[in-house]
Amino acid sequence: MTADTRPVLSARGLAKSFGAVVAAADVTIEVPAGQKLCLIGSNGAGKTTFVNMVTGYLKPDSGAIELDGEAITGLAPRAIARKGICRSFQIPQLCIELTAEENMLVAIAAAEPHGLSFWSDPAAGGRDARARELLDRFGLLAMADRPVSEMPGGMRKLLDIAMALARRPRLLLLDEPTSGVSAEEKFPAMDRVMEAVSGQASTIVFVEHDMDIVRGYADRVIAFYSGRVISDGTPDHVLSDAEVKRYVSGGAA
């Protein structure tokens, strides 16, 4: 394979069991550059297990994961983050006593090779401008100086995603970016996320339960059931699949 066609993420034959529960069985997924891939499946189907293996939280029992052709299987989350895979969380993982801007500065300092200075101001060296630019992209600039503990849930969700962008990741993983957002606000919220993310990260894997969102924003969909990939293809193809209808979308709707 040449460098041009090589996938950004390549996961081959991933398996993971927790006792008798099979969370992943021979999961093989390749994500080419620029793709917006959506993972669907009911609770316990293996979406989060896949995300956790790719980000290093779980070590696969077998199989190999590569980022841009480089093996990352079994590395710690921080090592994988440094290589360029960043994630947001279903439940925002923030420092709630710090302000929105301080949270961004933490993410930016972590992303710089020598960002953890003993003396210099965390906002120095253009870091404050970058923090404010990212906050602005998500419409959070007015909240910059407010502690996260005073921010509503929807804004925390956006801040969580903004922090994952500090590194301009090669691969961005969004775990249910619109969960906790009311049905009528899901499309505006997703619009905002996709617009804010564009230019900062182009290859995106997201987990989503709302089939309208899946149809509207994904280039490709992969459906999980019981630790296996049961369908993989365009949104129209996957969402009209009989098995997917039975196990994933049909049951939920």
Place this chain on the structure above:
Amino acid sequence: MSRLALVLGAAGIMAVLLLVGLALPRWLLFLVTLAASHGIVSVGILVIMRGGLVSFGQGLVFAIGGYAAALSFTQLGITDVIVLILIGTLAATLVGAAVGPLLARYTGIFFGMLTLALSMVAYGVLIKSPAVGGSDGFNIPRGTLFGVRLEGAAGDYALYALAIVLTGLAATAVALHTRSARGLMTRAIHGNGLRVEYLGTSVQSVMAINFTIAAALGGLGGALTIVALGHIEPTFAYWTQSGEFVFVAILAGSQSVTAVFIASLALELVRSFSNLYFPNTWQLALGLFLLAIILFLPAGIGSLWAGRRKAPATGAETQA
């Protein structure tokens, strides 16, 4: 507060204290010297505490700094107090750098208990070591400063000035450090260590370095204490000594370095006067004092002026 204002403010406070020292009676001069020497150890705890951990074993590095300086005097014949203090600080820093990465693998109560265990092992070894005086410890004569022997009132003032300048410089460095990118990362670790790992930073590495900084400050405090006190014994490493350092850190709160010295001075004053007027129940007075602080200033003395953030949550978690 800008960095320049902070440095100028610190220089101002140090200058005022040096002038005030000229007018203080010798007993009070000695008391402030000890308060500064002990206070800088608690500043070290503050560096760790901002990351959400509490060390109950700073007596370990306090004792190592003290013994290294004292033994350099009695065994190697080094009398210059600045050299002795440097040796004590360096020895404790090396120990901190060696055990820091090990301790930083643990969180919460396990970290606290391990630090306590290490300090009690050191205590146990010291009381069984006749070569360093066993449980009685040993005395150290007054040292010299730039070749002049520190005796009488002038010597007391010189030690006071040395304690003010050295702890003042160290505390200023810590205050600048807490406002740095690394200082912010330490607060982020307290807030959400998991997220910090997912951002690409090693929590263990940051906390190991924080522990090493605290060890350096502990060694500085130990060495300053022995040159002023003229005596060292294994109780430097005993858990009640470590407990006093934590007591002062909690009294001060984790927001202000200056508050630590105020808390340390308050402790020394309460101890002196209680010892004088009700020697058998002075710990009771100390307990009531701490109770009053926890009830009325849950985020510590520092929250009186460094109260940008209402800190009950921070304070409570830090103390837990």
